[in-house]
Amino acid sequence: MKTIGFKYTLSGIATTLLLIFSVAVVVAGSKGVTETYKQATAPFEDTTQVGDVQPLPADAVLVNSRYQGGRFWTRTRKEKIQRFKCSQCHNNKEVLVPQAAEMAHGDIVLVHGGKQKPLNCFTCHKKDERDFLVIEKDTRVDMDHSYQLCGQCHFRQKSDWVGGAHGKRISHWAGKRVITNCTACHDPHSPRFEKRWPKTYSRPLTK
């Protein structure tokens, strides 16, 4: 009986020591970044914590979708189109214009949609209401909300854009979320980025 009691005590002490040691290791060992951010679940109040957050720009327009943090904004498009409103000319009346070829969008080259399924003007523009774009079932879309149209085909890019993996925020990481719209970077008539010369060069890593 006596030896068994002694053995129990010994194993008890050993277990306690092991427990204390493992707790110490867990406490002392610093958390990695992955654990740190995964544990952070409280929303960040950037308006109160960051000193000067950006006020909403004058040309911001509320997006019709929601991202993980609620509503967000993008930038307007209409006021940046030189000859908007389109209905100034496209109104079924005779118009007398000098340099008609130029004025009638002769400069636009459509490189969008691939060879098998080329797009035409009225794939995106509404034929009877030229101030608007068109999505399926004749639904008109404001030009400021062109992401709704682009997202029909480029749905993966759209969900990335809403979440934050495509496109970019404007100037601030904190404050109200204002992101660029599709047409800020992509020419809708020829959306692929053009080839151009790099601005500078980089040295090899080891130097």
Added chain:
Amino acid sequence: MGFWKKNCLEQKENSPSQGKCGGRRDFLKSAARAAALGSATLVSGCGTDALGSKEELGLQWQEYFKKHYRLMTPEEKDETVRRLERLAKLQTEADIQVGAYGPVKDVLYGYAFNITRCEGYMECVSACVKENNLDRDSNTQYIRIFEMEHGQMSPDSGEGKYFHPVPVDGRFYMGVQCFQCQNPPCVKACPTKATWQEPDGIVVVDYDWCIGCRYCMAACPYWGRRFNWNKPRVPRDEMTKKQHYLGNRMRVKGTMEKCTFCIQRTRKGRLPACAEACPTGARVFGNLLDPDSEIRFVLKNKKVFRWKEDLGTDPKFWYFID
């Protein structure tokens, strides 16, 4: 010696009881005064000359004996910031604004780089050089962009000096900079504690405590640090005037410097210069502790990897694929 003599005469006028010129007390007094103005005045014996004015020398003297950034009280930080601004005005006639503002609470900065999106235009590199007042003579750059073949995994073998219009089919572009490791080997290597990690995760350098031993440069497995072999030269009209004590303020010869995620911008809520300049949106920056941030969306929904993750440096810079 004119300075001493003049001093002596003044003393005589002020205190007639002091008879002899050049006594021990006078000597000590004038020596102390000369020391306060910097030894240069002793040699030249003149207040304003090529070596700088009395004010400038006094400021330099105070700058030389200031504390380590982390030991300074807020008042001392303010004082050194004022001194740096005044010195810049006196030396280069530049009107700069230096800040020493601290980290934002509950913020840990993270960065993600989209290797599918980057087209290798290198707009980020030149924006970084301009924002951080990097030396134009030696062409110092914090960011490097490499053109890589598909299947190539490490930027060690990438081509940085590509000389043709980009993007090229079948190639991808990978940017490398300081990854602001959560477990930074450079900090451990520093013998003077001149480099450390701030609470918001940015690894910074106190340029005035760096002795230029370059141990950190050798310790960094990502080649993320730069050394100033010469006094950095930035044209005055190209200088970024809004500076931070730990960020883009002017460095001196023989000190280390590194990417700070543009500490002068990001602590005010702005994006780093590289992320703002990127024409393709390949650079995502944000707060890792904010579950709604873009960076968290990328980490949650995209295929991400970190370079040399096996080293255990725990970088806060992820690469991702669309």
